[in-house]
Each structure stands twice: as C-alpha cells, then as structure tokens.
Amino acid sequence: MRILLLTHAFNSLAQRLWAELQGRGHVLSLEFDIADGVTEEAVAMFRPDVVVAPYLRRAIPASVWRKVPCLVVHPGIVGDRGPSALDWALQEGESTWGVTVLQAEAEMDAGPVWASVEFPLRAAKKSSVYRNEVSTAALQAVLQAIARIEGGADVPRRPLDIAGARGRLRPLMQQADRALDWSRDATETILRRIRAADGFPGVADQLFGEPCHLYDAWPEARLGGTPGALIAKRETALLRATVDGAVWIGHVKRPGSIKLPGTLAFPRQAAGVPEAPLQGWWRVPQATWQDIAYEEQGGVGFLHFEFYNGAMSTTQCTRLRAALQWARARPVRVLVLAGGQDFWSNGIHLNAIEAESLQGGSAADASWRNIEAIDDLALELITTGGQLTVAALAGNAGAGGCFLARAADLVWAREAVVLNPHYRNMGNLYGSEYWTYLLPKRLGAARAQAIMRERQPLTAQAALAAGFVDDCIAGDLPAFAEEVARRAARLAADPALAQRLADKRAARAADEAAKPLAAYREEELAQMRRNFYGFDPSYHVARHHFVHKSPASWTPRHLARHREPERRAA
Incomplete structure (x- = not known):
C-alpha cells in the first residue's frame, strides 16, 4: 500500500x-x-x-x-x-x-x-x-x-x-491535576505524578524557591529529612525529602530555559547542597539513583549506564570510561555493556552543550570536550583485549551511540529497538567515535557510506540483515535481560574463548599496524573541528532548534519523498 x-x-x-x-x-x-x-x-x-x-x-x-x-x-x-x-x-x-x-x-x-x-x-x-x-x-x-x-x-x-x-x-490534564504537596504526599504519590508527566510537560513545582518543572524521578530508600527539603545531591541529581522517604530529581526545566540535569539547571544554588556519593561502581541493592552500576553473574560482568534520553555529557563519558577501566580489571571473561532500558546511547549531550552557551560559555568548546571524551570511551572499548565485550541494546541508539556500541566485539539488539546510525541530521555533523574504522570494517565502504548518506532509521532486524548488529533478540525488557545473561554466560564458559580472545588481540594489532586508531581519530576530528569552529553554523543552528524544541517549518526531503519528483511514483 x-x-x-x-x-x-x-x-x-x-x-x-x-x-x-x-x-x-x-x-x-x-x-x-x-x-x-x-x-x-x-x-x-x-x-x-x-x-x-x-x-x-x-x-x-x-x-x-x-x-x-x-x-x-x-x-x-x-x-x-x-x-x-x-x-x-x-x-x-x-x-x-x-x-x-x-x-x-x-x-x-x-x-x-x-x-x-x-x-x-x-x-x-x-x-x-x-x-x-x-x-x-x-x-x-x-x-x-x-x-x-x-x-x-x-x-x-x-x-x-x-x-x-x-x-x-x-x-x-492540567498542572493542578499534577500538583505536589511535599508536606503531605507520600513518595509513591510524588513518583507517580512526576513519572506521568515525564518527557512532556513535567510537573510544575519549585526548587530553591524558584519555579521550574520536574522530570526524571527516582526513589531513595536510605535517606530522608524534613519533607520538601533538598537534602543531598549526587553527580547531577538532587534529593528532596518526602513524608516517608525521599525522591531524586534527575532533570529540571526552568522558565525560558531548556531541560537540564538538576545541578546544571541550578548550578549556583546546588553548590551548597551536601553530597551523597556512592562508593565505587557496584550496584546498590536498595532503591536509589545510580546512573552507572556494575554487577557480576559467574564469569560475566554487566556495566549498566542509565543516562536520561541516552545523552552522554563530557563528565558522564569520563565516568563511564573510569567504570569500564575498573571493570576490565575484574576477573571476568565477558563484559556486557547493558546501557539503559530506554536508550543505550544517543551520543554527545546536546542540552548540556547548549547550556554552556546559554551561560556565557562556548558551545564549540563544550562540543569539542564532549566529542573527545566519548572518543576516549570508544577507544577504551575497542582496545579491551582481556575480555569479550558485548553491547546489549535494550533501548534505542542514535548517532555516536550507535558507533560506540559497534566498538564492542558483539552487538545484541532487542527486537523492538530502532537505531539511527548517522549524524547528518544534526546540521551535517560528520561524526567521530571511530566510525570510519568501525563501520567499513563491518559493512564494507560502499554500504557504510550509504547508511550515513541515507539517514534512515533501522529496525533491529534490518540492522542485523545489514550486518550492523550481530543478533536480534525478541521479548520485552525483562526477557531481553534474561536472554542476554544466558548467552553471555555461555560465551564465558566456552572453552574456545581463550583462543577467541587471542585472535581478537592479533586482529587488533594487525589493524593498528595497517592504520593506527589515532589516524582515524585525527581525520574524524579534523572534520568535526570544521563543524564546531568553521564558517558554516549548521550544526549550532540545528542543535539550538533541537534542544529548544522549535516547531518544524518543513519536512526533510529524505522523508518527504513525495516532494522529490524522481521518487514520488516509486
């Protein structure tokens, strides 16, 4: 039809x-x-x-x-x-x-x-x-x-x-229907109301005595205080006490601004809130906000990273790289990078970059720091020689997040996942994350260029057929997690794994001798430097419209095929 x-x-x-x-x-x-x-x-x-x-x-x-x-x-x-x-x-x-x-x-x-x-x-x-x-x-x-x-x-x-x-x-539903009473409402009530407004429009409330909208709420089982009081912060999240516990507020939107992590939205005020850090990377068994968490099952390590909307800031990339380095030293034979439930990764954090610009900084500099940080993370994954690495995509992935996943030895995607392995929609962004090494190696030069040029979303099945992912797994979120754990355990117990890892290291050494990873990165970043600092502002314009949710004024021609005469009747 x-x-x-x-x-x-x-x-x-x-x-x-x-x-x-x-x-x-x-x-x-x-x-x-x-x-x-x-x-x-x-x-x-x-x-x-x-x-x-x-x-x-x-x-x-x-x-x-x-x-x-x-x-x-x-x-x-x-x-x-x-x-x-x-x-x-x-x-x-x-x-x-x-x-x-x-x-x-x-x-x-x-x-x-x-x-x-x-x-x-x-x-x-x-x-x-x-x-x-x-x-x-x-x-x-x-x-x-x-x-x-x-x-x-x-x-x-x-x-x-x-x-x-x-x-x-x-x-x-009006904001009056969503209203919170921190002096009376239980944690479950507050969680349910903020969750029901997540994405859009958020819940109208106040922080530090200033109006804002709240998003991204998580329960806290161990800490509490005077109901309504801001009692702690952790990384970029703020903890607010309820009558029977506390709730972490991950993201906030102030009037006239954009949605941002809590401490970035209120940088001056949040400076005085006491820290409640977690010790190390192990998953905490009690309910809390933990954006990076590690756990082990047998000979398999699972590194989870639950980043809101899949965006990865400079700091998040740096922290995740540190967690990956730590996990590489664990006595496991298979490392699964599990990502989050909704997104595995969407690449650099455009809202955090825009926030720096809004606060008088340089968006170009912020973009550069972020791309360097995610490249460092990708490099850590590519050069992991002691374990077999698996990117387990329970949620969607886009742009640099797709190629970060491809930096793993294996990519397993849930059947319902959609991938967008391209960058050009963000103002003709060239992209990095070593894609010029990873993609042609998997798909061949012609198919790699076609995927980047056509800018089409791929189902997990289509990505498997194209060779971008290694397997497609049916089922809901719990079923996917169970199947990933089963397959990873089987890999870890395989007597042939030692030889497989040796072959992996030899292949990486051969690739490095043919063309060093540093050369791929230098070539990609030369293009990115033009995107960030060059005379063409397309990336900065596209980023601004994206984060400010500007209404569309036209439909891109690669989607509006009826507006291309040669494709209208196809």
Missing part, C-alpha cells in the same frame, strides 16, 4: 512505524503536521491509499479525512478519549492499558476502531512506557488495521458502540 505518515515530529514511534512498514514492502512517505494546507498538498502529491498518524497535536483537516482513510494512533484503550490518555492511566495507577487505532472523523478519538492492543502497564516514566509498551502495541495495531483495510473489511464500529469498552472521555 501507499502510506503517508502524518506526524508532529519524527519521534521514536514514527521512526519505528516508518522502518517496520517499509520492511514489509509498503511504499511510504512522511509529512510533518505543520498546517492544513501542507497536509492537503502532501496527500495530493503522494496519493496515498491510507494516512497513518502516529503522533499528532491537532486534528486532521476534514478536507483530508473525507478523501482518504486516516488512521490515528491513540495511546489509550477502546473508548478512551482525550489528549492525556497515558498521563491519566499512569497517574491513577491503571494495571493494564492499550493502544487504539481509530479512523479520523469530526469528533476526536471517536471514529471507527480498526484495531486495539492492550498490555500490562508498568509503574514507570511515561516516556519509557511510550517508547516500549506503547510503541510495540501501536505497531501491532497499525499492522492489524492496514491488513483489514487491504483485505477490504467493512468500516468497523465506533468505540461508543462497542460493548464492554471501559475507556471514557477525559480532559487535558
């Missing part, structure tokens, strides 16, 4: 649908929902059989939905209506939730139901549930809906006509 994706932004769900539908042979194009006239033009140019809307913030115009079937992906159960479906479900502690694919009509979320899929609802951040359970259920529901349309099924019933539908109309 010819399918037009109509979306507010090319978010994780839109990317997954784009890649999965193309992989099933459908002809796709995409248009950002900028204005009714733009949408009408896209439909006229592409002539789709169906429009799929995975992420909208306003209604599809009648001039479109009356002309072509428009399937809207709603993150709610059958009968649920309103713009805050997932927020209400998480805040009210629903045990199950779902995704419904409805046909657009005049009344929002009330059109015919083409498909619906339900799932157990984790007590987790909204952004995490959206990227995992919602994304998977949405894919299943969209595929069901398209199959029914392809098969010529009659238009189905509307949600209000479906017996047993338990959803209901609920309004846009």
